[in-house]
Amino acid sequence: MFEPMIDADTRPYWDGVARGELLLQHCLSCTRAIFYPRAVCPLCFSTELEWRPASGTGTVYSYTVLRRAFGRFATNPPTVVALVDLDEGVRMMTHLVEVDPADVRIGSRVKVTVKTVEDGLSLPCFTPIPQD
Numbered sequence: 001m002f003e004p005m006i007d008a009d010t011r012p013y014w015d016g017v018a019r020g021e022l023l024l025q026h027c028l029s030c031t032r033a034i035f036y037p038r039a040v041c042p043l044c045f046s047t048e049l050e051w052r053p054a055s056g057t058g059t060v061y062s063y064t065v066l067r068r069a070f071g072r073f074a075t076n077p078p079t080v081v082a083l084v085d086l087d088e089g090v091r092m093m094t095h096l097v098e099v100d101p102a103d104v105r106i107g108s109r110v111k112v113t114v115k116t117v118e119d120g121l122s123l124p125c126f127t128p129i130p131q132d
């Protein structure tokens with residue numbers, strides 16, 4: 001299961017998460033946002049990348065509900081694992097938290113909330129944005 005591999009390319013991302021902040025790389029050549037963190041833009045192969053704070057908001061692209069504990073951080077089922085399209089145009093796999101799994105919908109608007117899962121390790125999770 002998921003185990004963050006922290007190296008020179010990913011350290012700014014994980015340092016940001018540890019501060020409660022979601023950072024994304026942006027390519028200075030083609031201007032696109034990039035996720036997951038890496039050394040080279042996957043679109044134009046530029047190495048001129050810059051870290052910027054993400055908006056922290058996105059839309060649920062898809063999700064599944066795990067009803068049995070599975071993996072290191074899913075110790076309290078049910079767990080909602082989702083693909084979230086960030087407003088910057090990148091997709092990330094994450095957990096939806098503070099939500100009844102029956103209330104999750106594809107297309108729901110969500111915002112990031114950083115959760116400490118164990119000593120020294122936090123993960124960016126998402127929670128629904130209340131609709132008016």
Ligand SMILES: [Zn+2]
Pocket residue numbers: 027028029030031032041042043044045046
């Ligand atoms: Zn690029």
